[in-house]
Amino acid sequence: MRMSRIVRTAADILYPAILIFGLYVVAHGHLTPGGGFQGGAVIATGGALVIVAYSYKEVTGWLTKNVLMGQEVVGLFGFIGVGLLALAFGQVFFFNFLAGSGSLFGIPVPYGINPGELNTAGVLPLMNFAVGIEVWGGLTIVILYLLSGLEKEGC
Amino acid sequence: MKKMFVIVASLLILAAFFGVMAMTLTFGSPKVTDMDDYFLRHGQEQTGSNNECTAVVFDFRGFDTLGESTVLFCAIIGVSLMFRKIQGGEEHEDE
Numbered sequence: 001m002r003m004s005r006i007v008r009t010a011a012d013i014l015y016p017a018i019l020i021f022g023l024y025v026v027a028h029g030h031l032t033p034g035g036g037f038q039g040g041a042v043i044a045t046g047g048a049l050v051i052v053a054y055s056y057k058e059v060t061g062w063l064t065k066n067v068l069m070g071q072e073v074v075g076l077f078g079f080i081g082v083g084l085l086a087l088a089f090g091q092v093f094f095f096n097f098l099a100g101s102g103s104l105f106g107i108p109v110p111y112g113i114n115p116g117e118l119n120t121a122g123v124l125p126l127m128n129f130a131v132g133i134e135v136w137g138g139l140t141i142v143i144l145y146l147l148s149g150l151e152k153e154g155c
Numbered sequence: 156m157k158k159m160f161v162i163v164a165s166l167l168i169l170a171a172f173f174g175v176m177a178m179t180l181t182f183g184s185p186k187v188t189d190m191d192d193y194f195l196r197h198g199q200e201q202t203g204s205n206n207e208c209t210a211v212v213f214d215f216r217g218f219d220t221l222g223e224s225t226v227l228f229c230a231i232i233g234v235s236l237m238f239r240k241i242q243g244g245e246e247h248e249d250e
Contacts, residue, residue, distance in 0.1 A: 030204040035212070037223075069235075076228050083217065094217035099203040109203045111196070121204040124213045127220070134224055138231045145238040 002055045011053035018046030026132035030121035036128040040135025047140040051147050065144060068137040075134025082126045098122035 002008070025032075026039030051059050086095040098106050099122030107120045185191070194211060204210040212220055 030206050030209045032206065033208075035206075035209050065235075072228060072231065076224050079221065079224055083221070094214075094221075096202055096214050099201065105203075107203070109199050109205065111199050114205065116205050121202060121209075124202065124204050124209055127213050127217075128209070131220065131224060135227065138227055142231060142234055145234055148238065 002058075003053050007053050011049050015046050015050055018049070019043055022046065022132075022136070026128055027125065028118070029128035029132075030124045031116045031118065036131025037135050039128075040132045041139060043132075043136045044139035044143060048143045048147075051143060056147060060144070063140070063144065065141055068141040068144070071137030072134050072141070075130045075132070075137065078130035079127055079134070082123050082130060086123075096122040096124070099124075 022039045022043035024039075025034035025042055026036055029035035029039065047063065050063070083094045086093060086097045089095075089097045091097050098104060099120075101122070102108075105119055105122050105125055107117050109117070109120050180186075194207065194215065198207055198210040198215070199205065202210040202214045204214070
């Protein structure tokens with residue numbers, strides 16, 4: 001069930017833009033409204049757009065369920081792994097050991113209004129990325145399953 | 156008749172409950188604010204995150220987000236299990 005050339009071209013142009021915007025929302029989760037869940041949902045809408053514009057069989061050629069399921073697993077275990085990484089530094093589970101340490105994501109932040117540096121917040125960006133990858137894979141695989149009836153229509 | 160009585164009584168109890176809630180609690184000025192104040196005053200310095208929501212959700216309440224991710228994972232596993240079964244059945248019919 002393929003839509004017209006106009007819709008397909010628009011989907012081709014919009015898909016990278018949606019991907020970039022979703023990754024921006026994920027990466028700036030500790031500075032602006034948004035975060036892992038919201039950014040992952042934005043990227044999943046891009047997947048839905050491509051699935052609707054092209055036929056189900058064409059899309060599943062490169063948007064495979066195994067890769068999406070792998071993304072989900074990597075996201076969840078990355079999230080738990082970042083939490084467990086604090087144990088290696090002698091802290092408790094889920095401790096924010098990178099915040100204010102001066103290394104990666106470790107610039108100290110003063111109390112009050114400040115312009116906002118991307119290189120702050122310790123393990124929060126890492127957790128945001130893990131959750132974003134998980135929600136990306138998870139919601140896209142749900143959309144793929146729900147729209148898998150399209151191939152049975154025969155058009 | 157009995158049903159009507161039960162419905163009216165439950166509605167009255169609900170109205171009284173919400174009336175008491177509206178009378179005693181004031182909007183915008185909670186009585187116990189220790190935890191809110193702590194999050195707002197120290198969240199930025201302790202977590203380094205300008206976004207207070209992210210600081211609470213991913214740092215102060217990290218276990219909650221862990222549970223959320225696990226629930227999402229389990230839900231998607233359930234969906235894929237269900238649809239895989241339906242597709243398998245259809246493939247069996249085609250053969």
